[in-house]
Each structure stands twice: as structure tokens, then as C-alpha cells.
Amino acid sequence: MIPSPAAIRAATEWLSARARWHPLEMLFWLAAFAAIFVLPDQHLILTEIAWLGLFALSLDLILGYAGIISLGHAAFLGLGAYTAALLAKFHIVDEPVLALLCGGFVAMAVGFVTSFLVLRGSDLTRLMVTLGVALILAEIANRNGWLTGGADGLQGVDIKPVLGLFPFDLAGHTGYTYCLIVLFILFLLARRLVNSPFGLSLLSVKSNPLRALAIGISVDTRLVIIYTISAFYAGVAGALVAQTTAFASLDLFSFDRSADLLLVLIIGGAGYLYGGLIGAIIFKFMQDYLSALTPQYWPFWIGLVLVVLVLVGRERITSWTTPIRRLAARLDWRTTAHLTAPSTEEPGH
Amino acid sequence: MMSKYVTGAVAALALGALATGGAYAQGTVKIGLIVSMTGQQASTGKQIKAAVDLYMKQHGDTVAGKKIEVILRDSGSVPDHTKRLAQELIVNDHVNIIAGFEITPAALVAAPLATKAKVVELVMAAGTSIITEKSPYIVRTSFTVPQSAVIIADWAAQNKIKKVVTIVSDYAPGYDAEKSFTERFKSHGGQILQAIRVPLANPDFAPFLQRAADAKPDAIYIFVPSGQGGTFMKQFTERGLDKAGIKLIGTGDVTDDDLLPGMGDAAIGTVTAHMYSADHQSAANKAYVAAFEKANHFRPNFMSVGGYDGMHLIYAALKKTKGKADAESLIAAMKGMKWESPRGPIEIDPQTRDIIQNIYIRKVEKKDGQLYNVEFETFKAVKDPVKAAKK
Incomplete structure (x- = not known):
């Protein structure tokens, strides 16, 4: 059956409306870039937020868009970090941007290989498999102390200026600008990806893999692709960590990292790309503020916030921000009511 | 009437502000204290923080006309987080x-x-030898792992222990402890029957202990991070290794004063080498332990003296520089500084900026119903053996 021209038009309109820039989004990025100039004494924590946001974005790609839950995403963070740090240490690739890409690609390669493990089984199996991969990598890094420095961490990493022009400074100005630009570029790519037909097909895979298979979407291929891309993003985030701290240590692979990451994404809300970034901002500032206030007891307050979040968004903790986003959509002068109806918020239960 | 009081109050406030302003004008010396108050190393952070607080309570917060301000940050033992905190403390604070x-x-x-x-950079706890070589501004007031490991090897060789099985945790300080002990022990003609490494996370020592027992050594040499000593002790006696006549020797980490009271009688008889015991017999230590326990309701351990002596070193160095707080002057003043610590006489090595201290051989005994590391032999003024060997 050929769809009517009206239906096609409605569909394309809906698609382009999805991809359209919301004023709040523009505001978000304007604020992020403005921070380069207006918050110079906060650049160190902002640097951390930027790479954590990227890391959370990479988890959002698989969790929020493909429904793959992972407790071992730190595997790729660590891989990216060690790759970038080792390349710099042995002066194989001295230019940070190139080393950054290398870090991403190494993580991507491992992500591709391990994605086939992730395909097998359901959520619980995936949790175990991803966790296992991270543990194995951590142990490999621990065993090969001659290369990685083992539990002491990798020392003697000297990061050269970005593009040969901008050296990393003590106050973190270069670090933040560099991380933010990388984050922005990768965010644009991710945004394009999830709004493409490929991204939509992922959502259908997420909500009902059997049905997706029945209408001719090859589920496994799509999961492999998105998992591999996500690994690349996490690897780049790891490389940013290594480059801004000139260090890499075993805890980058640790379970705590992966668990914190899930926490970040839950705080921000999964499945709309900004969740990871907002979660990273809230998590880091909350952690920084609370831990300066009560160095002993801050995890209690973070825990409390999490409990409240779960209570507020009881039915789906990943989308407690949905009402806010609905409101935002209503505020948008260009989005008409019928366009918001089949939105991404309810990909079907 | 009212306005009179108000004016008075405002004047008083202004005076107060002037007074504090004056103090600031003279200058403040800020210390960024980065320890883990949460996470795996929280007990160490707690000990150090308590010791720093105690020192400041006892000695005031002004030295050489400078006000001392400690800014506490929780690192959670995460290196990149530590780096950011240190960087912020330096750049912003x-x-x-x-x-x-x-x-x-x-x-x-x-x-x-x-x-x-x-x-x-004042290292109050971490014990790997190489640390002080990484910057000319690093000083250490804790210890190095090889300091204790080498001394216990000397003691074992002198006390008719010929065959030893080593058990260490599978991470860098463990390798340090294993290597230093093995080299020294072999140089005395001792024999290492087996070198066993146990996983760092959630260890079950039972199978490793069985392997060690099968080798029939005179003693087992043990190094585990301080938190795991209790588990080890329990499994050691459960296997009946103590009754088989196998001695237990190690560095002091295994019988950490923080955990020793909870280890039970299993720990009795363990011989370790370390730089501090809460039972150290000196007037300075008695006063220290009493004040510490009064303030915190737990026993000070070897990590706490690192913090306490670290504060002393800062105070003493500031006195010597007459309040000059730039790194060059402070480091110059700290080099060669000698004083009497609760652990005994200590000195900052002028060449390596590492600590020189007595290492004591101790045996776990029960005193007044409580377990203590009772010192019975002293090796005086021990330098870090790894750096000493390099020269």
C-alpha cells in the first residue's frame, strides 16, 4: 500500500519538527560557551562536567535510545583514557586532538567486538556481561604494570598543546574550552543520529524488538552499530579525562564509575540527549557543594535526592523530567499540538 | 536610647571586622587537606583529619604571626578527582x-x-617509595612500605626463621612489600618457598593459606591493606596454622591499631615491623593517645601520626622561616628537621625529603583486656631502603 501524500507530508513534518532546535537548547549551549568567559574560576569543575556529560551522553545513546542497560560502561572510558595517555607518554601521537580520536577508535573497536556479547540475552545478562568486560580490562591493566603503571597509575604523561597552539594551563581554561568544543561537536552528531530514520528505528527496537523484527528492521545490526558508536563516545570522554589530568589510573575502569554514570543519567533523565549533560551538571555541583560542606556525609544527601527522584517519577525513573519537557514543548512557538503528539516520550509501553 | 545601642553595636562590629581584617592583612597560611572521608580509604581519612584537628586544638591556629587555615576536601580516593580538588585549591583558594x-x-x-x-605537597599517608622523587616540593611524614618490609626481613633472619611463604595483595604496594622483603631475606640466606599474590578486592584467603601451609614454612610473611587484616587473621587461625607452629610476620599494616581491638585473640603472637604503635612507651605518645581517644573515641593508628607530624612539620617550618610561606622557603626549612613525634624521634631526610624514623618490632599481646602491638626491639633511624640503595 502506498501512503497518501498527506500522510507522507505529515510524517516529514513530524520528522523535521523533531530535529528542529528548541530555544531552550540554544540557551543551554549559549550558557555553556558563555561560561568560558564569565566563570573563569569554575573551569576545573566545568571541565569535569563536560567530560562526564559526554560519558553520560554515550550511555544515553544505548540506554535511552536502544534500551541496552550497562554496568560496565567505564570499560570504554578507561580504554580511551589509557590509549590517549600512552600515546602522549611515548610520544607516538603528541597532538591531543589526534590522540583523542585514537582513544575513541580503540574503545570503538573493543565496543564492536563486545557488542556481540551484549546481543545475547536480556537485561540481566547484559548487566553481567558489561560488568565482566570492565572487570577484565581493569585486571589486564593491573597485570601489565610495565605498560600501564599498574595500581600506581600511569605517570609521566606530558600533554602537548592542543593543535600545537593552546597549552593546558593550571586554571583549566584550555581544558574546559577544549572539552566543551569536543562535547558540542559530538553532541551535534548524536543529535543528528537520533533524529535520523536510523535513530527512529532504534526507538522501535527499544520499545518492542519482536515487532521491530517483524516489520523488517534488523535488530541485531542496529544494536551493534549503536553500541559501537556509544563506545566511541565513551572512549573520547576517557581520552579527555586523561588529557586534562595528564594521568590515567585503574579506577577509570571501576564499577563505581559505571554506577555513578547510571546515577548521573537517572538524575538527568534518559532518552533525550540532554539528560546526561544536565545530570552531570547537577551531580557534580551537588557533589562539590555538599562535599565541601560536609566532607563525611555528602553521599547521604545525594542518596536522598535520588530517592526523591525515584518517588517523583515512580512509573519510569528515567523520565521524571517529562513534565518539564512537555511544558518546554508547549512554550515553543513553532511546535504545534499535533506535532508533539507522537513524541519520543512515549515510545510505547 | 535605641540608636545608641545600635551605634555601639555597629562600632563593635566594625572594630571586630578591623581586627580580623588585620589578622588577614598579616597573612594566612592555607593548607588544603585532601583525604578520603568517604569510600574505601575513609578510615584513613578519618584518622588523619582527627589528628590534624587535635594538633590545631593543642597548638592554636596561629604560628609565627600567621593564621593557619585548613580547608578539608573529600577525595574519595579517586585520582582525577584529587587532581581537580588540588588544582582548585591552588588556583582559587x-x-x-x-x-x-x-x-x-x-x-x-x-x-x-x-x-x-x-x-x-605534604604526603601524610601513601607509602610507595617513589612518591617523593616526583617533585622537589614533596615531603612525606608517613612511612614507606619498604622501611618496614626490610626490617622485618632482618629480624626474621636473626630469629631462626629460614623458610618463608610470602602472601601479598595483588597491587603495587603489595609488590613493593614482597620485593623488599624477598631481596633482603635472601641476602641473609633465607629461603622463599612460595610467593603468593591474592586479589585485592574481596579476598578469600583460605585456599592461599592452604597452599602456604602445605609448603611447611617457618613463617608466613603477610602484606594486606590495613582493612583486610581482620579477615586474614580469622582464616589463619581457622586453618589451624598457628597451632601447626607457623609464625605470622609482616609489616604493621596487618595489625593496624584501628582494627586490632576487633580482631580477637587470633592476632596474638603476630610479629610485625612498623613505625608506630598506640602502645609506644613514651611520655609524648601517652599524652597523644589520651588526647586523641578523648576527642574521638577511637584509637589512633599509624596513619594518624602521619597527619599529626605533618601539622607539626608545617608549624615548625613556619617558625623557622618566620612566617614566609613560599614553597622554596618552606621546603628548605623542612629539610633536616628533627623532632620527637608520638612514634619516637623522626627526621626529614635533607636529600630525599622522605622520613627517617625508628622501625619497631612488635608482637601482638593482650594488655588490660585489649590487644596491642607491644614493641620489643628497635631499629634506629631507618631511611627508605629503596632510595638508599639507589645511591
Whole structure:
């Protein structure tokens, strides 16, 4: 059956409306870039937020868009970090941007290989498999102390200026600008990806893999692709960590990292790309503020916030921000009511 | 009437402000204390923080006309987080000294910052030998793992222990402890029957202990991070190794004063070498332990003296420089500084900026119903053997 021209038009309109820039989004990025100039004494924590946001974005790609839950995403963070740090240490690739890409690609390669493990089984199996991969990598890094420095961490990493022009400074100005630009570029790519037909097909895979298979979407291929891309993003985030701290240590692979990451994404809300970034901002500032206030007891307050979040968004903790986003959509002068109806918020239960 | 009081109050406030302003004008010396108050190393952080507080309570917060301000930050033992905190303390809070650092990677990650920003990095806990070589501004008031490992090897060789099985945790300080002990013990003609490494996370020592027992050694040499001593002790006696006549020797980490009271009688008889025991017999230590326990309701351990002596070193150095707090002057003043610590006489090595201290051989005994590491032999003024061997 050929769809009517009206239906096609409605569909394309809906698609382009999805991809359209919301004023709040523009505001978000304007604020992020403005921070380069207006918050110079906060650049160190902002640097951390930027790479954590990227890391959370990479988890959002698989969790929020493909429904793959992972407790071992730190595997790729660590891989990216060690790759970038080792390349710099042995002066194989001295230019940070190139080393950054290398870090991403190494993580991507491992992500591709391990994605086939992730395909097998359901959520619980995936949790175990991803966790296992991270543990194995951590142990490999621990065993090969001659290369990685083992539990002491990798020392003697000297990061050269970005593009040969901008050296990393003590106050973190270069670090933040560099991380933010990388984050922005990768965010644009991710945004394009999830709004493409490929991204939509992922959502259908997420909500009902059997049905997706029945209408001719090859589920496994799509999961492999998105998992591999996500690994690349996490690897780049790891490389940013290594480059801004000139260090890499075993805890980058640790379970705590992966668990914190899930926490970040839950705080921000999964499945709309900004969740990871907002979660990273809230998590880091909350952690920084609370831990300066009560160095002993801050995890209690973070825990409390999490409990409240779960209570507020009881039915789906990943989308407690949905009402806010609905409101935002209503505020948008260009989005008409019928366009918001089949939105991404309810990909079907 | 009312307005009179108000004016008075305002004047008083203004005076107060002037007074504090004056103090600030004279200058404040800021110390960024980065330790883990949460996470795996929280017990160490707690000990150090308590000791720093105690020192400041006893000695006031002003020295050589400078006000001492300690800014506490929780590192959670995460190196990149430690680095960011150190960097913020240096850039935003303008600290003169960064202190703390309970794990080696955390101490190492901050080293380039110390060099670049010219601030003193005072290591109060981490014990890997190489740390002080990583920046000319690093000083250590804790210990090095080889200091204890080498001394216990000497003692074992002198006390008719010929065959030993080593058990260490599978990570860098464990390798340090294994290597230092093995080399020294072999140089005395001793024999290592087996070198066993156990996983660092959630260890079950039982199978390893069985292997060790099958080798029939005179003694088992043990190094585990301080938190795991209790589990080890329990499994050691459960296997009946103590009754089989196998002695247990090690560095003091295994019988950490923080955990010793909870280990039970299983620990009795364990011989370890270390630089501090809460039972150290000196007037300075008695006063220290009494004040510490009164303030905190737990026993000070070897990590706490690292913090306490670290504060002393800062105070003494500031007195010597007459309040000059730049890194060059402070480091110059700290080099060669000698004083009587609760652990006994100690000195900062002028060449390596590492600590020189007595290492004591102790045996776990029961005193007044409580377990203590009772010292019975002293090796005087021990330098870090790894760095000493390099020269």
C-alpha cells in the first residue's frame, strides 16, 4: 500500500519538527560557551562536567535510545583514557586532538567486538556481561604494570598543546574550552543520529524488538552499530579525562564509575540527549557543594535526592523530567499540538 | 536610647571586622587537606583529619604571626578527582600547602601540580617509595612500605626463621612489600618457598593459606591493606596454622591499631615491623593517645601520626622561616628537621625529603583486656631502603 501524500507530508513534518532546535537548547549551549568567559574560576569543575556529560551522553545513546542497560560502561572510558595517555607518554601521537580520536577508535573497536556479547540475552545478562568486560580490562591493566603503571597509575604523561597552539594551563581554561568544543561537536552528531530514520528505528527496537523484527528492521545490526558508536563516545570522554589530568589510573575502569554514570543519567533523565549533560551538571555541583560542606556525609544527601527522584517519577525513573519537557514543548512557538503528539516520550509501553 | 545601642553595636562590629581584617592583612597560611572521608580509604581519612584537628586544638591556629587555615576536601580516593580538588585549591583558594593523599596514585597525580604551581605537597599517608622523587616540593611524614618490609626481613633472619611463604595483595604496594622483603631475606640466606599474590578486592584467603601451609614454612610473611587484616587473621587461625607452629610476620599494616581491638585473640603472637604503635612507651605518645581517644573515641593508628607530624612539620617550618610561606622557603626549612613525634624521634631526610624514623618490632599481646602491638626491639633511624640503595 502506498501512503497518501498527506500522510507522507505529515510524517516529514513530524520528522523535521523533531530535529528542529528548541530555544531552550540554544540557551543551554549559549550558557555553556558563555561560561568560558564569565566563570573563569569554575573551569576545573566545568571541565569535569563536560567530560562526564559526554560519558553520560554515550550511555544515553544505548540506554535511552536502544534500551541496552550497562554496568560496565567505564570499560570504554578507561580504554580511551589509557590509549590517549600512552600515546602522549611515548610520544607516538603528541597532538591531543589526534590522540583523542585514537582513544575513541580503540574503545570503538573493543565496543564492536563486545557488542556481540551484549546481543545475547536480556537485561540481566547484559548487566553481567558489561560488568565482566570492565572487570577484565581493569585486571589486564593491573597485570601489565610495565605498560600501564599498574595500581600506581600511569605517570609521566606530558600533554602537548592542543593543535600545537593552546597549552593546558593550571586554571583549566584550555581544558574546559577544549572539552566543551569536543562535547558540542559530538553532541551535534548524536543529535543528528537520533533524529535520523536510523535513530527512529532504534526507538522501535527499544520499545518492542519482536515487532521491530517483524516489520523488517534488523535488530541485531542496529544494536551493534549503536553500541559501537556509544563506545566511541565513551572512549573520547576517557581520552579527555586523561588529557586534562595528564594521568590515567585503574579506577577509570571501576564499577563505581559505571554506577555513578547510571546515577548521573537517572538524575538527568534518559532518552533525550540532554539528560546526561544536565545530570552531570547537577551531580557534580551537588557533589562539590555538599562535599565541601560536609566532607563525611555528602553521599547521604545525594542518596536522598535520588530517592526523591525515584518517588517523583515512580512509573519510569528515567523520565521524571517529562513534565518539564512537555511544558518546554508547549512554550515553543513553532511546535504545534499535533506535532508533539507522537513524541519520543512515549515510545510505547 | 535605641540608636545608641545600635551605634555601639555597629562600632563593635566594625572594630571586630578591623581586627580580623588585620589578622588577614598579616597573612594566612592555607593548607588544603585532601583525604578520603568517604569510600574505601575513609578510615584513613578519618584518622588523619582527627589528628590534624587535635594538633590545631593543642597548638592554636596561629604560628609565627600567621593564621593557619585548613580547608578539608573529600577525595574519595579517586585520582582525577584529587587532581581537580588540588588544582582548585591552588588556583582559587591560593593554598600554600596541599596535604593528605592516602593512596599512591592520588599523591602522584598531584605531583606535577606541586612542581608547576610551586606549592608544598605534604604526603601524610601513601607509602610507595617513589612518591617523593616526583617533585622537589614533596615531603612525606608517613612511612614507606619498604622501611618496614626490610626490617622485618632482618629480624626474621636473626630469629631462626629460614623458610618463608610470602602472601601479598595483588597491587603495587603489595609488590613493593614482597620485593623488599624477598631481596633482603635472601641476602641473609633465607629461603622463599612460595610467593603468593591474592586479589585485592574481596579476598578469600583460605585456599592461599592452604597452599602456604602445605609448603611447611617457618613463617608466613603477610602484606594486606590495613582493612583486610581482620579477615586474614580469622582464616589463619581457622586453618589451624598457628597451632601447626607457623609464625605470622609482616609489616604493621596487618595489625593496624584501628582494627586490632576487633580482631580477637587470633592476632596474638603476630610479629610485625612498623613505625608506630598506640602502645609506644613514651611520655609524648601517652599524652597523644589520651588526647586523641578523648576527642574521638577511637584509637589512633599509624596513619594518624602521619597527619599529626605533618601539622607539626608545617608549624615548625613556619617558625623557622618566620612566617614566609613560599614553597622554596618552606621546603628548605623542612629539610633536616628533627623532632620527637608520638612514634619516637623522626627526621626529614635533607636529600630525599622522605622520613627517617625508628622501625619497631612488635608482637601482638593482650594488655588490660585489649590487644596491642607491644614493641620489643628497635631499629634506629631507618631511611627508605629503596632510595638508599639507589645511591
